Amino acid sequence: MTRRTLAVVSAGLSQPSSTRLLADQLAAAARDELVRRGDEVELRVVELRDHAHDVVNNLLTGFPSTELRAALDAVTGADGIVAVTPIFNASYNGLFKSFFDVVDAQALVDRPVLIGATGGTARHSLALEHAVRPMFGYLRAVVLPTSVFAAPEDWSGGTAEGALRARIDRAGRELADQVDRRPPATGPADPFALTTDFAQLLGSREG
Amino acid sequence: MQFGVFTVGDVTVDPTTGREPTEHERIKAMVTIALKAEEVGLDVFATGEHHNRPFVPSSPTTMLGHIAARTERLLLSTATTLITTNDPVKIAEDYAMLQHLADGRVDLMMGRGNTGPVYPWFGQDIRNGIRLAVENYELLHRLWREDVVDWQGKFRTPLQSFTSTPRPLDDVPPFVWHGSIRSPEIAEQAAYYGDGFFANHIFWPKEHTQRMVGLYRQRFAHYGHGSPEQAIVGLGGQVFMRRNSQDAVREFRPYFDNAPVYGHGPSLEEFTRQTPLTVGSPQQVIDRTLGFREYVGDYQRQLFLLDHAGLPLKTVLEQLDLLGEEVVPVLRKEFDALRPAHVPVAPTHASLVAARDAALAGTGDAGDLAAAGAEGVR
Numbered sequence: 001m002t003r004r005t006l007a008v009v010s011a012g013l014s015q016p017s018s019t020r021l022l023a024d025q026l027a028a029a030a031r032d033e034l035v036r037r038g039d040e041v042e043l044r045v046v047e048l049r050d051h052a053h054d055v056v057n058n059l060l061t062g063f064p065s066t067e068l069r070a071a072l073d074a075v076t077g078a079d080g081i082v083a084v085t086p087i088f089n090a091s092y093n094g095l096f097k098s099f100f101d102v103v104d105a106q107a108l109v110d111r112p113v114l115i116g117a118t119g120g121t122a123r124h125s126l127a128l129e130h131a132v133r134p135m136f137g138y139l140r141a142v143v144l145p146t147s148v149f150a151a152p153e154d155w156s157g158g159t160a161e162g163a164l165r166a167r168i169d170r171a172g173r174e175l176a177d178q179v180d181r182r183p184p185a186t187g188p189a190d191p192f193a194l195t196t197d198f199a200q201l202l203g204s205r206e207g
Numbered sequence: 208m209q210f211g212v213f214t215v216g217d218v219t220v221d222p223t224t225g226r227e228p229t230e231h232e233r234i235k236a237m238v239t240i241a242l243k244a245e246e247v248g249l250d251v252f253a254t255g256e257h258h259n260r261p262f263v264p265s266s267p268t269t270m271l272g273h274i275a276a277r278t279e280r281l282l283l284s285t286a287t288t289l290i291t292t293n294d295p296v297k298i299a300e301d302y303a304m305l306q307h308l309a310d311g312r313v314d315l316m317m318g319r320g321n322t323g324p325v326y327p328w329f330g331q332d333i334r335n336g337i338r339l340a341v342e343n344y345e346l347l348h349r350l351w352r353e354d355v356v357d358w359q360g361k362f363r364t365p366l367q368s369f370t371s372t373p374r375p376l377d378d379v380p381p382f383v384w385h386g387s388i389r390s391p392e393i394a395e396q397a398a399y400y401g402d403g404f405f406a407n408h409i410f411w412p413k414e415h416t417q418r419m420v421g422l423y424r425q426r427f428a429h430y431g432h433g434s435p436e437q438a439i440v441g442l443g444g445q446v447f448m449r450r451n452s453q454d455a456v457r458e459f460r461p462y463f464d465n466a467p468v469y470g471h472g473p474s475l476e477e478f479t480r481q482t483p484l485t486v487g488s489p490q491q492v493i494d495r496t497l498g499f500r501e502y503v504g505d506y507q508r509q510l511f512l513l514d515h516a517g518l519p520l521k522t523v524l525e526q527l528d529l530l531g532e533e534v535v536p537v538l539r540k541e542f543d544a545l546r547p548a549h550v551p552v553a554p555t556h557a558s559l560v561a562a563r564d565a566a567l568a569g570t571g572d573a574g575d576l577a578a579a580g581a582e583g584v585r
Contacts (some may be wrong), residue, residue, distance in 0.1 A: 030265040060472035063411050065481060192418040194426070198399035201341045201392060 001040050001185055006030055006175075007078035008045045011085040011096035019118045022150045022168075023084040026116055027185040029172025030179070037180060044074040048095050055095065058102045062204070064122065066100075076107035080114070080179040082140070083132075087119040091131040095146065100135065107189060108141040112178035114171050116148040125149035143177055148170040208543040209553045211251025212244050212527070212537045213286035213443065213510040216264035219517035222465040227517075233263050234270070236520045240513075241274045243524050245281040253284035253316065255509055258292075258325050261467070268301040275309035279377040282555070283309055286405075286443075286510065287318025287386045290331035290347070291339040294428035297370040298343075299350040306376045311556030314382040316405050316441075317344060319393075331362070337392050338362075344385075345553065348400065379563055382554045384441055384508075387419065394419050398426030403439035403553070406503070408483055409512055410468055413502055416442065416483075420503040436550055441508035442499055445484045448529045452487035458522075459486045466516035470522020496534075497541055505546045507553035509538070 008027040012019030023045075031041040050073070054068040064072055075081060083113045085096035119125070128147040136143045148171050154164040214237055221229040228236065241252040254264045264270060271283040283305070288298060300314075301353050301489045304312045322324075323333045326438055331339060342360045344502065349356050350371040358363040375381065386401035387393035404423040407418040424435035432438070447462075449455035456475065463486075478484055485495040500506060511530065514523040521582040546552075554562075 057473040057477070061410065063321050063415070063481075065473075065477070081483070096576060191389065192415075193389055194245075194395055194422055194424065196392060198395050198430075201337070201395065 001038055003042070004034055004039045004079045004179055004184065005042045005044055005077070006034075006179075007075040007081045008043055009048065009075060009081065009083045009096075009099070009118040010045070011046070011048045011093050011099070013049055013086065013095070016149065017086075018155060019084050019086050019171075021155075022116050022118055023082055023150065025168050026084065026114055026171060026175075027082045027149060028116065029168050030082065030175040031083045031172075032181050033173050033176035037176065039180075043076060046071045046074055047127045049101050051099070052095055055098045055102060059098060064102065064116040065110045072103060076103060076111075076189070077185055078111075079182065080112040080175050081108070081181065082114045082116065082138075082175070084118070087117050087127045090124065090127055090146060092117075092127070093133070097135070100139070103139070104189070105139060105193065108136070108139045110182075111141045111185075112144065112175055112182070114144050114146075114148075114175040115148070116171075120152065122149070122151040122153070125151070144171060144174040144178065146174050167201075208506075208539055208546070209250040209282065209508040210530075210538065211249050211253060211284075211508070212240065212508045212513055213251075213253040213255070213532075213553045214240065214264075214285075214514050215255040216257065216262050217285075217467060218261045218263060219467060219515065219516050221517040221519055222461045222467075225517075227457065230263050231273065236514070236523075237264070237270065238274060238277075240523060240527065241281065241283075242277060243527045244531075245278045246529050247535075249281070249527075249531060251284055251508065251510060253280045253286040255286050258289075258328065259322060266304045267433075270304055271313070272308055272373040275305065278312075280312075281446040282312050284313070284384075285315050285321075287316045287349075288431070288510060289320045290317040290343050291319045291329050291333075291336055292326055293343075294449060295343040295347040296350065296363075296366070296369070296371060299347050300373075301579060302381055302540070303371065303373050303375045306381050306556070307373055310375050311560075313383065313556075314554075314564055316384040316386045318386040319390075325337050331420065335362070335430060337390065340393065340457055341396060344383075344396065344400075348380075351375050351538060374558065377560050377563075379556065381556075382559060384439075389415050389419065391419070391422055394423035397425050398432075398438070399430055401427065401430065401432035403441055403507070405441035405508070405510075408443040408499075409445045410482060412481055413499075420506075424504065433551075434549070436547070439470055439551070439553060440506035441505055441510065441553075442503065443483075443510055443512060443552065444496060444499070445482075446492045446526070447486045447511045447513075448489050448526060448534070452491055455486050455488065462518055470516075489529050492534050493537050493541075496538055500545065505550045507551070508523065509582070 008023050010020040010023040034041045049067050054065045058064045085092040113136050117128050148167050218233050252265050256267050294527045319336045326333045356369050384405040385397035386405040408416045410531050424438045427438035428435045447459040485492050513526045
């Protein structure tokens, strides 16, 4: 049995939040699929609202508070990430972007990421493709083919077995697939690790 | 143990009065602070080097030479000298000249500088920061130790049969510290040469300092300069004091809230918890500062930042009085009592000359900093 961790990042601002609801459902789908395959799964939920001030402080001071450090480590040290944002002005909200702005640019390389979003109308759905996906592309994360957008009609009109449910399950399986084919994560990288020695540093100037 | 002040030389509006000092006033204030540092019994004054507003100290050796002429005992240093954008030949010449004029009361702290636009003004590129620091310092190190240098590198025109003049005082180069916040390569560089390592230790959490100093100590031993605890470590620190700690918090808060580096971000309370900043009574500063050695080990130099964020000169001089009268005498006594005999004090010109002479006479270990430090003052 392999131990796996999934980080669940929600940038919803209201309480309760449909963004968090979607994040929880996506995470549960991925977890259930991994458990079915014999893994032991821990979900680490990061509600960005709880870290909003610390995120801005990190942008200004260059370092995270202890609490934000723990949240960042939960994300960068996870085997897979579920990242869900409300769509504001045709893109992720500022809190979502600011949080990933203080994640080390190398920390998510090759990390499977399932992206999701919520919005006031289904016409916002492509923001996942033109805003959220490219951001994780820049970070060289592995963004799953299925992204999941939930509009108000998905919550109200549909049945429990409706189209949203099917997309959530498919996305959950895709995340499980990507997590499954990788060795367990080794935790967040150590930014102070010495990866060279002075002979190399001196030698590199010849090049 | 050496104690002193370091200044970045910022020109900042006093948020309580709205008044901005002129460049002339700020430059003169820096000199007054240095003279006061000697008067109240501190050991070191270090100036930053900047080539962009709102900072004034673009020409450190001019200022330090002036201060040297007006002081007797004070050690003059930098925080930091830009090893990336200065020509190492000019650093070698300028600081050797200063060393002669100050009769050896000079050392330097190398730093890269983190302001991208400054680099191209001097023909460089910030993306080469580490490589510039490595190559330029390697050349500087040779220029101070070899009379005639043939040299070719990547960033500077080659040198053929070049002699940097004047030669260092007594043929012993100034001691060098390497300053860095979070680049392990710089800790490695300091360790390789057996130079000192200075952790900024003001705007960042203590964990950064702890990791960097730990790495430096381990690599210092790896390169055969002594045991890890014999490595030469300096720390920054930032304090604001009044006899009554509530008064200190009340008076400092507007300066904190509007400070260029961290203003409009975390609260004063959050920042004092997260970083080594201490705002309170002299006793609180003593207790916090003594705590530094618990995570970096016994160290050799403590510099305080006192004069930034628009604090008026009068207030800064009052801070220096408190530091010199109430804080440093206690710290000096306590740190010295705690330091084991095999841990050296910071090298001085006299101790480095003595170590060199001992090595030449075959009675010492050539270039052994621990031996040099053991002979140092204080």
